[in-house]
Amino acid sequence: QRSGVPEAVLADGKTPTEVAQLAATALSTTGRAIVTRADEAQAGAVRERLDDVAPAATLSWSERSRWLVAHGPEYERPDLDASVGVVTAGTSDAVPAGEAAMIVREMGADVERVDDVGVASLVRVVDQLPALREQDVLIVAAGREGALPTVVAGLVDVPVIGLPVSTGYGHAGEGEAALSGMLQSCTALSTVNVDAGFTAGTQAGLIARQIDDASGA
Amino acid sequence: QRSGVPEAVLADGKTPTEVAQLAATALSTTGRAIVTRADEAQAGAVRERLDDVAPAATLSWSERSRWLVAHGPEYERPDLDASVGVVTAGTSDAVPAGEAAMIVREMGADVERVDDVGVASLVRVVDQLPALREQDVLIVAAGREGALPTVVAGLVDVPVIGLPVSTGYGHAGEGEAALSGMLQSCTALSTVNVDAGFTAGTQAGLIARQIDDASGA
Amino acid sequence: QRSGVPEAVLADGKTPTEVAQLAATALSTTGRAIVTRADEAQAGAVRERLDDVAPAATLSWSERSRWLVAHGPEYERPDLDASVGVVTAGTSDAVPAGEAAMIVREMGADVERVDDVGVASLVRVVDQLPALREQDVLIVAAGREGALPTVVAGLVDVPVIGLPVSTGYGHAGEGEAALSGMLQSCTALSTVNVDAGFTAGTQAGLIARQIDDASGA
Amino acid sequence: QRSGVPEAVLADGKTPTEVAQLAATALSTTGRAIVTRADEAQAGAVRERLDDVAPAATLSWSERSRWLVAHGPEYERPDLDASVGVVTAGTSDAVPAGEAAMIVREMGADVERVDDVGVASLVRVVDQLPALREQDVLIVAAGREGALPTVVAGLVDVPVIGLPVSTGYGHAGEGEAALSGMLQSCTALSTVNVDAGFTAGTQAGLIARQIDDASGA
Amino acid sequence: QRSGVPEAVLADGKTPTEVAQLAATALSTTGRAIVTRADEAQAGAVRERLDDVAPAATLSWSERSRWLVAHGPEYERPDLDASVGVVTAGTSDAVPAGEAAMIVREMGADVERVDDVGVASLVRVVDQLPALREQDVLIVAAGREGALPTVVAGLVDVPVIGLPVSTGYGHAGEGEAALSGMLQSCTALSTVNVDAGFTAGTQAGLIARQIDDASGA
Amino acid sequence: QRSGVPEAVLADGKTPTEVAQLAATALSTTGRAIVTRADEAQAGAVRERLDDVAPAATLSWSERSRWLVAHGPEYERPDLDASVGVVTAGTSDAVPAGEAAMIVREMGADVERVDDVGVASLVRVVDQLPALREQDVLIVAAGREGALPTVVAGLVDVPVIGLPVSTGYGHAGEGEAALSGMLQSCTALSTVNVDAGFTAGTQAGLIARQIDDASGA
Amino acid sequence: QRSGVPEAVLADGKTPTEVAQLAATALSTTGRAIVTRADEAQAGAVRERLDDVAPAATLSWSERSRWLVAHGPEYERPDLDASVGVVTAGTSDAVPAGEAAMIVREMGADVERVDDVGVASLVRVVDQLPALREQDVLIVAAGREGALPTVVAGLVDVPVIGLPVSTGYGHAGEGEAALSGMLQSCTALSTVNVDAGFTAGTQAGLIARQIDDASGA
Amino acid sequence: QRSGVPEAVLADGKTPTEVAQLAATALSTTGRAIVTRADEAQAGAVRERLDDVAPAATLSWSERSRWLVAHGPEYERPDLDASVGVVTAGTSDAVPAGEAAMIVREMGADVERVDDVGVASLVRVVDQLPALREQDVLIVAAGREGALPTVVAGLVDVPVIGLPVSTGYGHAGEGEAALSGMLQSCTALSTVNVDAGFTAGTQAGLIARQIDDASGA
Ligand SMILES: Nc1ncnc2c1ncn2[C@@H]1O[C@H](COP(=O)(O)O)[C@@H](O)[C@H]1O
Ligand SMILES: Nc1ncnc2c1ncn2[C@@H]1O[C@H](COP(=O)(O)O)[C@@H](O)[C@H]1O
Ligand SMILES: Nc1ncnc2c1ncn2[C@@H]1O[C@H](COP(=O)(O)O)[C@@H](O)[C@H]1O
Ligand SMILES: Nc1ncnc2c1ncn2[C@@H]1O[C@H](COP(=O)(O)O)[C@@H](O)[C@H]1O
Ligand SMILES: [Mg+2]
Ligand SMILES: [Mg+2]
Ligand SMILES: [Mg+2]
Ligand SMILES: [Mg+2]
Ligand SMILES: [Mg+2]
Ligand SMILES: [Mg+2]
Ligand SMILES: [Mg+2]
Ligand SMILES: [Mg+2]
Known part of the structure; x- marks a missing residue:
């Protein structure tokens, strides 16, 4: 097992x-x-x-x-030669994004946070492109209409994992619109469940481990 | 009445x-x-x-x-001093976008088509910004994840009407994800039903008439 | 941007x-x-x-x-030559309608409130027709079955933005029936999400600005 | 039984x-x-x-x-002293409305058809008010946003049965918006399933029979 | 009006x-x-x-x-020559059934309560058949699978209004299964929204008034 | 395995x-x-x-x-000392009921068909009670509101498996109301998916085998 | 009755x-x-x-x-010659599983608990196979993706009743994914509603009684 | 871009x-x-x-x-030093799995097909474990209850992408149950939309490219 x-x-x-x-x-x-x-x-x-x-x-x-x-006092965290970007669109996305970042770190990869790059102001996304393109994998968290992972995935050539966040009220609120949008995205996103920072983080961690393995580090 | x-x-x-x-x-x-x-x-x-x-x-x-x-042989179409941009993300969006454009023209406004500016390649959107900003109103059609109206509305200061298109398969396909995303959009979109080109067009036409009225033309 | x-x-x-x-x-x-x-x-x-x-x-x-x-002490609000009617069907609609009215005012347009014109007593709607027809744009808020925007849009020739309100219990309660009805409306409505007074208000404000612009004010 | x-x-x-x-x-x-x-x-x-x-x-x-x-050659239809109005908003509503009218007639009540009184042109509804108020029961068929039964029930004091019709495309199409709106109606409607002309007709027929009974006819 | x-x-x-x-x-x-x-x-x-x-x-x-x-001290309730049965399947149904009974009484009809005749023990239903058949109209409240109105309507020839109750947990709980079952019923039921005792009661009251009218009382 | x-x-x-x-x-x-x-x-x-x-x-x-x-020419079907009743409410239920009966027979149990005992005419159900009570297990198929398995389970003390059938149109049609009603049933039903005659039949067959085993046959 | x-x-x-x-x-x-x-x-x-x-x-x-x-002081519980296994995937499943076990015991069958055999660690399931195969009926409780009953039913030849548990957050959380998965299972499961331990238990109890009957005990 | x-x-x-x-x-x-x-x-x-x-x-x-x-005659496909396993549960899964495999090959990675390892017969999964563990990434396609990706992800330590397939009839058919189950999985799966072989394949291809890059090949 x-x-x-x-x-x-x-x-x-x-x-x-x-x-x-x-x-x-x-x-x-x-x-x-x-x-x-x-x-x-x-x-x-x-x-x-x-x-x-x-x-x-x-x-x-x-x-x-x-x-x-x-x-525990003896515990030694693994250390992988790979870096995972954790990107958020707004303040509320920090909740599951923080969970994702924690588990990535526990699996041994480096975490680079890129916050507050909401899709309604594309300049901030564009400003961060160099940082985003340097990562080995990206987790992109977004609530409401959840368009950020789609926009980011169209601008980078690293794998992007969409993390829908349970924000938004009214029809398809609580992250349902964001999840639907990521599943329907016209880019190469994979997705996890609404607020599933843990799943996004462990998936990114497993990819990081494959990269670390390949690097012969 | x-x-x-x-x-x-x-x-x-x-x-x-x-x-x-x-x-x-x-x-x-x-x-x-x-x-x-x-x-x-x-x-x-x-x-x-x-x-x-x-x-x-x-x-x-x-x-x-x-x-x-x-x-009819005597019929004279109204002529308004206002211009409506009709924007599409991809080939399939042309179906309801064409319906919208027809009714805008029948109501007397000018129609400017801006096609194939899908959100997965932002450069094409950015290239069209000057044209988009010149319009008095925009109708932005998009299927699948429906992110284009959100991206456009963040870049212009004219009113944008989102027109969700019944593309997309699987979960929240047939335009449901696009509609949800437009309703949840973090920008100032108003929306119409999936494929409701007629409604988007008449709403834009009514706005065009108010603008024409105000211009004293 | x-x-x-x-x-x-x-x-x-x-x-x-x-x-x-x-x-x-x-x-x-x-x-x-x-x-x-x-x-x-x-x-x-x-x-x-x-x-x-x-x-x-x-x-x-x-x-x-x-x-x-x-x-702030120096702040000067914009002042547009355009008027937005904010219409409600009942007492509970005042919540998002108030949000819409606030943002319209902050964007500089005049706000005219028309309250308690529920569709179950059409005479009150008819009585208010002259006031409604004087506005440049209408935001019509309604919960439960959400029929008011449809009825109003059939009686006026200004653009109407439907604002569904999260009232109603049981099946399709919490504004879902109202939203569905506005999307399916046989008139030229555009719509925003349930309780999205902010979105309705900013959309009306953007239209008001276009009208103000055209008026050469 | x-x-x-x-x-x-x-x-x-x-x-x-x-x-x-x-x-x-x-x-x-x-x-x-x-x-x-x-x-x-x-x-x-x-x-x-x-x-x-x-x-x-x-x-x-x-x-x-x-x-x-x-x-059959010997068959004699019952004959009740009661009249049922069958009202439609548009051409497509005729399908289930016709089914309802047939079964009302088979149960022995008189049927009065009032067609094409869609809610987007209230004058036609108002013109028909005298006819509507003369009936003992009304079946009101409507598709799309399904607002007609609500509007009618607000204008008459006879029992109204809402009959949602499977028209409408996109979100909550195929009669779902109409059904939801009738269930959420702020008037005293009862409702049947989408396209269930048979059910609406038999319910009206049973009421007609009670009226006939009471009239001592 | x-x-x-x-x-x-x-x-x-x-x-x-x-x-x-x-x-x-x-x-x-x-x-x-x-x-x-x-x-x-x-x-x-x-x-x-x-x-x-x-x-x-x-x-x-x-x-x-x-x-x-x-x-008020001068108020005189109307008095109709008609009787409405209000039937419940279980203890929890009493909540909306009580609302229905109140409004029926306020409209002037007599109310006959028949309680605790759940469909899982048909003998109790059968025992009450004589009482049920004496009423002019029946309101039948039921939660969970909501089968009682269907069973009753198959045994009586008076009009039955189904009143779904928001009981039941899990899938289609909170009255959704009961509502669906009443809409799909293979008998001549009309239905109201989940917990809409007020609507069921007013509809029954309007029917009672027609019966009272016809009786020439 | x-x-x-x-x-x-x-x-x-x-x-x-x-x-x-x-x-x-x-x-x-x-x-x-x-x-x-x-x-x-x-x-x-x-x-x-x-x-x-x-x-x-x-x-x-x-x-x-x-x-x-x-x-095949040598094939010998198992033969169990147990009998499974397959019950239908109406003609259309025969489709999945026939699938269920086939697999029960292939697993070796006896099949007893009891057809056309729809819930709208309870006398037919009551007439069949002796036959129903003689079976070791019952599969009860029903579409539309799907009330039959609930009614039957209240009258017998053998295990009942509800088999929802994809009949019914409009809201919760295609078997969804029937499934919901069986899941919410106030009796001891277990359920299978809509039209899943195969699953109902194999589950009944497995129970029949346990009974056969216990009988020491 | x-x-x-x-x-x-x-x-x-x-x-x-x-x-x-x-x-x-x-x-x-x-x-x-x-x-x-x-x-x-x-x-x-x-x-x-x-x-x-x-x-x-x-x-x-x-x-x-x-x-x-x-x-009560005189009460004597029935005693059946049959054993029901109650299986859980994780700690939270104990809630409805405990309800199921209680009612099985009250109906007189023996209960064998097999806990914490989540599908993510198949070895634990495999270790328990001998115990599982000894039971006459199995109730298998699982939340989130609800795969355990499917996995178990593929490994044993006794009847399995799936009991979906209201765990899981986000899309199809609260047991909906588990219920859907059990209904769609490619094995011979029957299912009960989310958290319906009572229903699972009574169904298992009825089967146990048939087995006890057959055993001539 | x-x-x-x-x-x-x-x-x-x-x-x-x-x-x-x-x-x-x-x-x-x-x-x-x-x-x-x-x-x-x-x-x-x-x-x-x-x-x-x-x-x-x-x-x-x-x-x-x-x-x-x-x-084209000159075209040379990229060649990556990474291998992607494409796994199916049954015959029907081959449709989107074939799409995924095609795009993985077009992106330059090796494809290893592992077919017909349905979760209802775990031995076949276990037999294939060595092959599965040799891959750098796995795409696991499954319809109906969609449990296979969960089972596989619990047995390997490489990243697994779940690909839900539009099989299954009745409630949550057409891949919805499979999708829900993958999103709720208690393992580290990421997921794509129903039938979205293209998305699963490109995501796997991007990961393969990162691995190839790291390997310094
Ligand atoms: N319990 C109820 N359920 C449904 N509708 C109701 C209920 N009570 C009152 N109503 C209706 O709602 C209207 C009042 O709505 P409002 O103006 O929001 O107080 C009344 O005139 C009734 O038609
Ligand atoms: N936890 C439960 N889940 C589902 N059904 C139950 C449960 N407990 C009791 N029941 C059933 O519901 C009936 C009681 O309903 P009530 O009359 O509302 O108390 C019982 O006779 C059982 O058939
Ligand atoms: N009509 C049916 N409904 C549900 N499951 C079925 C049906 N027929 C066969 N099955 C199951 O599906 C499996 C066959 O799946 P497949 O490998 O796609 O042919 C069989 O072993 C049965 O467990
Ligand atoms: N926040 C989370 N979201 C989703 N899955 C989680 C989360 N935290 C832990 N898990 C998974 O759930 C398993 C624990 O489930 P349990 O046995 O109920 O504690 C862990 O091994 C993880 O696979
Ligand atoms: Mg990319
Ligand atoms: Mg804008
Ligand atoms: Mg208008
Ligand atoms: Mg009325
Ligand atoms: Mg009847
Ligand atoms: Mg029973
Ligand atoms: Mg088995
Ligand atoms: Mg794993």
Whole structure:
């Protein structure tokens, strides 16, 4: 059984106690614990439990992106010779984009953030083209009409993964329009589910690993 | 009762005989007949009937956009001092865009066609910016992910009407993704239904008339 | 890069701190800050921040329509020679209609409110016809079955923008029936997303600007 | 077991032979056969079979509304002291409206047709108000945005049954917008499924029977 | 303008103050105020306001069905010679069924409640057949799969109005399955929107009035 | 690898040649070929091919239910001591019900057909109760509102599998209402996809095998 | 009237008082009370009421799966010679799986739990194959993409009932993807509604009873 | 403007003449023409036109996968040091899988086909594991419940792109269930639209190019 993807605890639909228990087990067995989509109560329970059972671990936490990562004292993160750009159209996209960036880093690739390049002001996209073209893979997050990944993919020749974000109200809001647009895109995008920063990040991480492998690094 | 919009016969769901009869009546009572969304049988019936009852009328017909227009010998089209740009992303968008352009012309405004400026190659859009900015109103047709109206609206300061086109297959195909994207657009678009070239055209025509009025022409 | 549309901060999905920061930046760089769809916490944060960093600005706020507008002491609003009618069917439509009216005013056009002309009592619509026909553009807000824009558009010859409102319960509630009805309307409506008062307002504002331009004012 | 509704054969999804057999059985056992939604092959099979087995029956057939009715030589239709108005917005609505009218007549009530009173030209609706107000029940058929039943119900005080028609293309086409609008109507409409002329007609027929009963006729 | 339907204030989407104000106006102008779908805050505001401005009025209130009715001291309810059965499948159906019963009574007809005759135990339905057959019209409320109105309509020959209820979880929950089933019913049902007790009740009330009229009472 | 289910070729989306090839292979390797959902061209190709390569096989074919079954000369069908009732509401339900019955027989159980017991005439259901209660498992097929499986499951204490049928037009037509109603049923139904006679039949067959096993037959 | 299924009170949409009353009645008339989907307030009300009116009853309660079961002092649960496997893919599936297991036990069959055999790590599924194959029926619960029942049904030859769980976010979240996948499964699954542990359990219980019957136990 | 993706003509929605013209232009300007989703008439028109204008070109054509590729006499395909596995669950998946394989080859990577490894018989998947693990990227096509990409991604550590196929009938048929399942997958899949073999192939090709680049080949 191999999947190449770090174990992570998806907090949705679990009780705080269950999440904390799963995190503690992950930390003690693999040297690392990753928790995603944790609400305040779940995050609190995890921190308390880890403080208790693994005081030597280093814990990082993003309130906005709702993830926690703990490394045991001996844990050594992989280090890949590949760089993943994580691009956002606006402030709200930072939530799943932050989740994606976290998991890319945990898989060992470099992360380059390019923020606030919304499609309604193309000049900002064009200004960032050199930075975008330097990356090995791009994750492009966008909500509402979700046009940014299409525009970016038309301007670069690296693989782009579209990450639809649950913004937008009314008809096809909550990311449905963005997802539909990415699936219908007239460019070579692949896509993940709405807000699935974890999936976008792990897919980018797997590609990064192939590139690292090939580089003979 | 005033609506400002030319009478037109929507052929969908009518028999060829019904369509031909409605067209003949329109021509004899208003000096003009407009038929939209006619299939081959319906178009044939209209042409035959008008040949018969109104041999002096001039008939134009678009097989691709599926409309017919007949003008009685005395008919004089209005002439407005306003120009409407009709913009398409690709070849298939020409179908409803052609319908829109026809009705704009029938309402008396000038039509400027800007074709094949798909969002996947932004340079073509940018090249056309001067032409686009010269228009008083823009109708921008796009299928699949429908991002073109959003991109255009971010680059011009004239009103843009999004016209979603029923292209695209799979999830949210047949124009649904394009419509959703235009409704969710982060720019100041208004939108019409999928393939509703007639509605986009009449809305643009009404705006053109307001502009013409104001110009004191 | 030109879009003709005032910058506005959409509060949905942002933290109060983020919204306040974006508003403060807008005010200091453009002389004006517009915030839409702010909940109580976001509105409070904005007011506090602006009180702090821009005590000389004048702030207006609509609790019902959830917008805030701040003008710096030097700010001068544009003034267009064009009038936009904002029409509602019932009490609940006032929420997005108020948002639309605010942005029309910020773009410089005159606003004429015509309220409570629901389609179930046509006499009230008919009574208001003279007022409606005097406007250059109409925004017509309606929830539930959303028939009002269709009825109005059949009675006037100015351009009408339909604004579906998220009222209605059960099947196709929350504005979906109203949106569908406006898209399917047998009149020359263009439409915006459910509750998208901002989009309806900016589109009307852009049309108003074209009219003002043409009038040579 | 009583349902008050005449037996009818719904041709959809049956072979021509099955439909013809069911019609012949109905005619021989009840003195009447009613077939709805028959395509050409099914209608042909029914006519041939009835010619064969019941040459004395009188057969009527609507190609447009796709129904057939056969009465045995002895059959006597019920006769109710009640009148049902069947109202249409446009030419295409005639298909299910014709089905509704047929079944109302078969149940014994009088039918008054009021056609082509589309909501985009309210004057025609208003002109017909006296006729509409004279009926005991109204069936109002409308496709696209389906606003006519709402407008009519606001002007009369008899019960109105909305009959959505499968016209309209694009988003919520094929009668979905009309159905949604009737369900969300701010008036006292009841509704039937899209194109369900049979259901609207039988419901009106049952009401007519209650009125006839009460009148002591 | 005549619609035959009592004015009612739909509380959804209005502030408590707005609802109270509309109720007070209705009471003072028509002698009666009806409020539907009021939450606790709205109901409280109405009661306080009416206590204040109309202490002589009699107020009734259903916490479960969320309606309030106030009659001025002089108000006399109409009295029709017709009876409406209001039938429920289970405990939860009582919410919209209670709204329907209230408005039927306010329109002057008699109401006969038949409760807890769920389709999973047909014997209870069969036991109630005599009572059901005595009514002039039936409103049948049902959630989940919504089969009860179909079963009842197959057993009686009076008109049946299906009232889908927003129960049921998972796929097509919240009344969507019940609505779909009623629209697809193989009997002569007409239907209203999910939870639309008000609409079912007013439609039944209008039918009751026609029956009363015919009876020459 | 064990699944307990006979191999069958699903003809949908395959060319006639592909279907014929797969059937021939199945026959020669397992002594039996089962093809489902074959259109005329596919059925023709299968028959021709089997005539050719396996002239000694016995072939049965249902044009209405669109299946073919071939048994090699040595093939011996299993024989289970269990009986499955296959129940239909109307003529059109026979299509998937026939597919279900075929596969039940191929798995070795007895099949008892109970047809035309539509929910709109409960007496016919009640008449058949003794027959229904004698079966070990029931498959109940129903289209439109799909209420029959719910009614039956309330009257018997054997397991019932609901089989929704793609009849019904308009909203939630093509079996969607029936499926929704079965999923929301207030009785102990399990369900299969719309028209999935094969799945209903194999599930019933697996249950029949467990019963046969337990009976020690 | 026989349905073979224990009466249970579905707490959804009822007030705590109503639920408590229904539970008390069930206990006093049948010796047993089963309540499902109870929230904290409802569960509290039930426990209080039963403590009061039936202090001799034994009460069990699952906070996670939200059910309560009370047995009167004389109550004797049935005992069937059949075993039902209840299988889950992950922690969150335990909620409806627990409901299913409870009702299977109440119907008298043995329950074997097999937990945490998610499809992303097939080895765990394969390890449990011997246990799975020993059961007479399997209920397999899975959320998100819901592939586990398909994988299991391909490996065993006992009947499998798929139980979709309302996990998953974004497009087709809340169990819709899982339900769709089970309905489309290329194996012989039957399915129940999302989270319908009660329905899965009662269906399995009815099958268990048939097996017990056949075993002559 | 760079996108890294070969130009291709999407035949959907174009006339045969338009498709042929676009293909001829592509061939003469880039040395290569790629046409996808061509029906018979379109494919015929392309072949005729290319025969005419470019007799020296070599043309390949897949009737099943509906693509045409023409290489001018001088054209030299790129050659990348990377291998892409294209995996299918069943016969019908070959249609979009063939499209994906074609474009991967045109972009220069090696293609390894692994067919008929449907999830209902896991042994075949397990047998192919060594081959699957040798690839640099995998495209996994699956229709109906679409579980194969999830199962494969759990067994390999290379990036997997899910390609949903428009098979399956009834609820969520035509690939919707497969798409939903891939988006909800608990593994690190990225996804493309239903039947979007071209998109899956170009995304895989872009990844292959990054790997080739890194390998310093
Ligand atoms: N935010 C996330 N979004 C989607 N999948 C996730 C996320 N976080 C973790 N996962 C996946 O879900 C699995 C954990 O599921 P569970 O057993 O329910 O905790 C992990 O191994 C990941 O494959
Ligand atoms: N519970 C209800 N459901 C549906 N329509 C209602 C309801 N209560 C009142 N109405 C209708 O909605 C109208 C009031 O709408 P409004 O102007 O928003 O208060 C009334 O005149 C009724 O026709
Ligand atoms: N009519 C049917 N409906 C659903 N599943 C079927 C049907 N006929 C065959 N199957 C299943 O689909 C598999 C065949 O799929 P395929 O490999 O595409 O021929 C069979 O093994 C059955 O499990
Ligand atoms: N959790 C559940 N999910 C689905 N159906 C249930 C559930 N619990 C009870 N039921 C069914 O719903 C009926 C109770 O409905 P009610 O009369 O509303 O309490 C019971 O007799 C069961 O058939
Ligand atoms: Mg993997
Ligand atoms: Mg107008
Ligand atoms: Mg602009
Ligand atoms: Mg009846
Ligand atoms: Mg009325
Ligand atoms: Mg199996
Ligand atoms: Mg039962
Ligand atoms: Mg690119």
